[in-house]
Amino acid sequence: MDFQTILSLSLQSALGPTAVIYALAAIGLNVHFGYTGLLNFGQAGFMMVAGYALVSFPIVLGLSLWLGALAGLLLTVVLALLLGVPTLRLRADYLAIVTIAAAEIIRQSIGAATLSDTFGGQDGLTGFIEPFRALNPYTGSIGIPGLVTWSAFDFWVMTVGWVLVAISCVVIWLLMRSPWGRVLKSIREDEDAVRSLGKNVYSYKMQALMLGGLFGALAGFITALRSASIGPSFFATDVTFFAYTVLLIGGAARVLGPVAGSIIFWFLISGLGIFFAQATGGADPLIPASIMTSTQASLMRFIFLGLGLMLLMIFRPQGIFGDRRELAIDAR
Amino acid sequence: MHVGLTRIAALFAAFFVAVVVLSGSAQAAVPSVSAGGSAECALPEATDDDSISILVRICDRRDEPQTPVEGVTTIVEDSSGQVVGEGTTGADGTAIVDLPGTAIDNLGQSFTVRIDEQSLPEDTQPEVLERTVAINLDSDQSVTFPIGAAEGAGSGIGVQAAQLFVGGIVFSVLLAMAALGLSMIFGTTGLTNFSHGELVTFGALAAFAVDQLPGAIRVGGINITVAVAVVAAFVLSGVFGWVNDAGLWRPLRRRGTGVIAMMIVSIGLSIFLRNVYQYLAGAQSRNYSQFSATQPWEIGPILLTPKELIVALVGMAMLVAVTSLLQFTRLGKATRSVADNPALSSATGINVERVINLVWIGGAALAGLAGALLGLTQGFDYQIGFKLLLLIFAATVLGGLGTIWGAIVGAFIIGLLTELSTLLVPAEFKFVSALLVLIIVLLIRPQGLLGRAQRVG
Numbered sequence: 001m002d003f004q005t006i007l008s009l010s011l012q013s014a015l016g017p018t019a020v021i022y023a024l025a026a027i028g029l030n031v032h033f034g035y036t037g038l039l040n041f042g043q044a045g046f047m048m049v050a051g052y053a054l055v056s057f058p059i060v061l062g063l064s065l066w067l068g069a070l071a072g073l074l075l076t077v078v079l080a081l082l083l084g085v086p087t088l089r090l091r092a093d094y095l096a097i098v099t100i101a102a103a104e105i106i107r108q109s110i111g112a113a114t115l116s117d118t119f120g121g122q123d124g125l126t127g128f129i130e131p132f133r134a135l136n137p138y139t140g141s142i143g144i145p146g147l148v149t150w151s152a153f154d155f156w157v158m159t160v161g162w163v164l165v166a167i168s169c170v171v172i173w174l175l176m177r178s179p180w181g182r183v184l185k186s187i188r189e190d191e192d193a194v195r196s197l198g199k200n201v202y203s204y205k206m207q208a209l210m211l212g213g214l215f216g217a218l219a220g221f222i223t224a225l226r227s228a229s230i231g232p233s234f235f236a237t238d239v240t241f242f243a244y245t246v247l248l249i250g251g252a253a254r255v256l257g258p259v260a261g262s263i264i265f266w267f268l269i270s271g272l273g274i275f276f277a278q279a280t281g282g283a284d285p286l287i288p289a290s291i292m293t294s295t296q297a298s299l300m301r302f303i304f305l306g307l308g309l310m311l312l313m314i315f316r317p318q319g320i321f322g323d324r325r326e327l328a329i330d331a332r
Numbered sequence: 333m334h335v336g337l338t339r340i341a342a343l344f345a346a347f348f349v350a351v352v353v354l355s356g357s358a359q360a361a362v363p364s365v366s367a368g369g370s371a372e373c374a375l376p377e378a379t380d381d382d383s384i385s386i387l388v389r390i391c392d393r394r395d396e397p398q399t400p401v402e403g404v405t406t407i408v409e410d411s412s413g414q415v416v417g418e419g420t421t422g423a424d425g426t427a428i429v430d431l432p433g434t435a436i437d438n439l440g441q442s443f444t445v446r447i448d449e450q451s452l453p454e455d456t457q458p459e460v461l462e463r464t465v466a467i468n469l470d471s472d473q474s475v476t477f478p479i480g481a482a483e484g485a486g487s488g489i490g491v492q493a494a495q496l497f498v499g500g501i502v503f504s505v506l507l508a509m510a511a512l513g514l515s516m517i518f519g520t521t522g523l524t525n526f527s528h529g530e531l532v533t534f535g536a537l538a539a540f541a542v543d544q545l546p547g548a549i550r551v552g553g554i555n556i557t558v559a560v561a562v563v564a565a566f567v568l569s570g571v572f573g574w575v576n577d578a579g580l581w582r583p584l585r586r587r588g589t590g591v592i593a594m595m596i597v598s599i600g601l602s603i604f605l606r607n608v609y610q611y612l613a614g615a616q617s618r619n620y621s622q623f624s625a626t627q628p629w630e631i632g633p634i635l636l637t638p639k640e641l642i643v644a645l646v647g648m649a650m651l652v653a654v655t656s657l658l659q660f661t662r663l664g665k666a667t668r669s670v671a672d673n674p675a676l677s678s679a680t681g682i683n684v685e686r687v688i689n690l691v692w693i694g695g696a697a698l699a700g701l702a703g704a705l706l707g708l709t710q711g712f713d714y715q716i717g718f719k720l721l722l723l724i725f726a727a728t729v730l731g732g733l734g735t736i737w738g739a740i741v742g743a744f745i746i747g748l749l750t751e752l753s754t755l756l757v758p759a760e761f762k763f764v765s766a767l768l769v770l771i772i773v774l775l776i777r778p779q780g781l782l783g784r785a786q787r788v789g
Contacts, residue, residue, distance in 0.1 A: 039592065039595075085775070086771060086774045086775040086778070087774065089778070090774070090778050092592065093524045093591075093595065093733070094729065094733075094774065094778070096524065096595070097524070097725045097726075097729055097770075098770070098771055098774060100722065100725075101722055101725070101726065101767040101770055101771065102767075102771065104722055104763070104767060105764050105767050105768060108760070108761070108763060108764050109761070109764055112758070112760045112761060113441055113442055113758075113760060114758050114760065114761070121441070122441070238603070241599050241603060244596065244599070245600075248596070295614075296611050299607045299610055299611050300611075302603060302606075302607040303604055303607045303608055303611065305600075305603055305604075306600045306601065306602070306603030306604025306605070306606075306607065307600065307604050308600070309596070309597075309599065309600030309603065310580075310597050310600035310601055310604065311600075312600075313593050313596045313597045313600065314584065314587075314589065314593075314597060317593055
């Protein structure tokens, strides 16, 4: 058991590109769920649309990568409109089911073999990264030697990513203390009361769905950039569920909740993963193979994740930094 | 309530007998239909590994019994025309071509299987020399090139539609059982249960566990191991439902946890159970010991395997039993009244918690039975229920969340649609078309087909 390695790799993951992606996705869910009370279970769909738009512009259309980013943001707004129109007037769980279904429609359609000439099927697309890589100011590996290091490219993705996270947090902070943000929070608490005050609840919900989708789009961009490729398997349903877990760990309806949640989530997930890999690997494993093989060990972190999500929701639904009074999660 | 319980017990007993009798008669019937042909010209056993193999079988159907054709070269090409594998049929008329890469790499791809005309013996000429296989499941795929086969199969669009319709009905029945459980649980507790798919998987795994016990169970010389396994899965799933409710959901209801919070708890439970299943059963696709390769019956131009017929009949019987239970018994009336208004039901003297507990047992048993039967028809892995979950949701929402008939009607629409849509679009889009219909129906009739309108916002 090498605790130095476990700590080092966990830190690498907790501050690395993956944590950035989930922080951004969870910031989007925070607008949806934390502030407005909308159950969007299709955040992976928003991420996928944006990510593929970003990648398709240079690969399929031969246009600029940066134009692709703009198109990605526009398309997520369109997707939010498409999803919002049929569901925002319905009970909360309808939005949940329709968004999760929509995300799966998007994933199966883009990943289909029929469209593989355009979108590369299950293999996805690669070869778009040059414009982004060209801007990388770093060389060598960067970090605190002996504790945690990242490759120059990862560190460049992280720099861009954490700057985006910081900007997003400031935007959320400003928006949510504005009158507009107060309307969102009151929709979450009592929709009928807001309506009786003459506010157009439907329109506010739609705006929240779009705004949260835009943060999902940023997460989709980073997903494509950090691995220099994109594929349908990056956007499985579980991505959305993990993002919810991230949000709930940090605390919904808190500006920094998703950020703290993502760092803690990936620290624990990587730590558990490496711990069990070490406990079952090697010549004389800590846990004998008759009880747990190394394949089974890779599942342990998800077993703990599921258990953790349940316990968190039961015993501390406000997360670590949340305020229980602010967030009385319930449907009508 | 006691009357209700005895009736349930009677129904279960009747169901058990039905399964045993049906499977017994089917076992007896199979050899007479295939006329011994399956012995000489059988499909090879699907292998349980991470890669996908294409099993090619070439049989001469002009002989009675059918004779395998040996020494024929078969070539497998991917969608770009590149040859990925070759094989020659052995004495049993089959060639096994392993696809390169793992199962995941090949999912969603399609391959063309071609037989080399030169290598065919004189005077044997299959109807088709080329077939395309789409890999949608991570299990081995089999391709048959019958020689002098019964005419008609796969000819006109009408026949194709009829064949898909039959397959759609079988799938719909299973979907309806799973959807009915979800809808009943939603109706009585308000919980949108994202771990319902894991109840389905539980049934498939429980049946597999019983099936794998050493020794075969025989009654009067007929092997009924799988039938017993399915019944055991039904019972064990009911117990699992009780454990779910008593161990998790009832305490949560006592605490007054909101339905949204419970929904997220169910997501956690789904992730937890799915990984526990994979921990215990592995990631590979599995099949039960019996029924793996039975000869289909030819009813007119339509092919129907005995196991599909059994599965459809058992499912139908179960649906009729449960709906009449809900419609005509005191327990059913109590269930419907709890679904309508728990507080008022409680005031009328109905033991609401008890009804909810029975609904959980029944709902989980139905879902588990659906899982076991689905595993019987197409094999299963640890994700079978999770993959089905969205279609179950689509069926219940389409019919109207919380309504009993709605779940069944919705399931039949979704089930038939997924199969029949392959007439018009590639098979890989069949789930997409079902989910699109869900969204379109919500646009036009938000409360679902049979749901009660209730305006929000």
